[in-house]
Amino acid sequence: MARHLKRAANIGLTAVSIEGGLISPDQVAAIAATAPDQKAAAEYGCPKGTNLRDEITRYFRIGQAHWQAYARLAAPTEVQTTAFVKSLLEEAFGFEGLHGPNVHQQDGHTYSITLEAKGGRVPIVVAAPLSEADAFTKSLSHLGDDHGGTIPRRSPSVLLQDWLNANSEFLWGLVFCWRPPPPHAGQRQLHPPNLYRSGPGRDFPR
Numbered sequence: 001m002a003r004h005l006k007r008a009a010n011i012g013l014t015a016v017s018i019e020g021g022l023i024s025p026d027q028v029a030a031i032a033a034t035a036p037d038q039k040a041a042a043e044y045g046c047p048k049g050t051n052l053r054d055e056i057t058r059y060f061r062i063g064q065a066h067w068q069a070y071a072r073l074a075a076p077t078e079v080q081t082t083a084f085v086k087s088l089l090e091e092a093f094g095f096e097g098l099h100g101p102n103v104h105q106q107d108g109h110t111y112s113i114t115l116e117a118k119g120g121r122v123p124i125v126v127a128a129p130l131s132e133a134d135a136f137t138k139s140l141s142h143l144g145d146d147h148g149g150t151i152p153r154r155s156p157s158v159l160l161q162d163w164l165n166a167n168s169e170f171l172w173g174l175v176f177c178w179r180p181p182p183p184h185a186g187q188r189q190l191h192p193p194n195l196y197r198s199g200p201g202r203d204f205p206r
Contacts, residue, residue, distance in 0.1 A: 063092035
């Protein structure tokens with residue numbers, strides 16, 4: 001069973017933290033240090049007449065607008081939360097062909113995967129906010145096995161890791177969930193989306 005890494009790399013970026021080994025801090029630092037010239041714009045597929053800074057600003061604003069609309073919901077449902085994540089991934093991060101929810105039965109277990117990309121090879125699990133608990137680690141009955149199976153409850157992170165471990169051709173996935181705001185903060189916080197990678201002995205969040 002993979003364990004949640006306690007160490008996190010400090011790469012000097014206030015909006016990014018690195019845990020685990022799917023993307024190394026050196027790789028992220030190299031990306032952040034890329035000179036925003038025409039060569040980089042071409043490598044990133046920017047439309048002619050634009051540059052990398054233009055595109056970063058554009059997609060940041062798209063993502064920001066989706067978050068602001070979602071944050072105005074007083075008590076988002078799982079359907080509303082999934083719609084937010086789907087729009088964010090498609091319009092701000094370039095995901096295509098997202099579909100779901102999908103319920104899989106395999107080897108006597110049930111896997112309720114919220115969204116899937118790349119023909120199912122990139123699974124995404126979404127959890128709506130919980131008022132009194134961190135949705136990332138809270139075990140929920142609707143994420144467990146159907147009909148009183150051997151795994152009656154799972155947290156979103158455990159569900160995704162179990163599904164990756166059950167499918168060796170699936171190399172990574174995402175979990176989106178929320179944690180309660182700190183005292184007097186007054187607004188929910190998006191738990192940073194967690195990347196998961198399959199394979200025995202991998203040190204990735206569980």
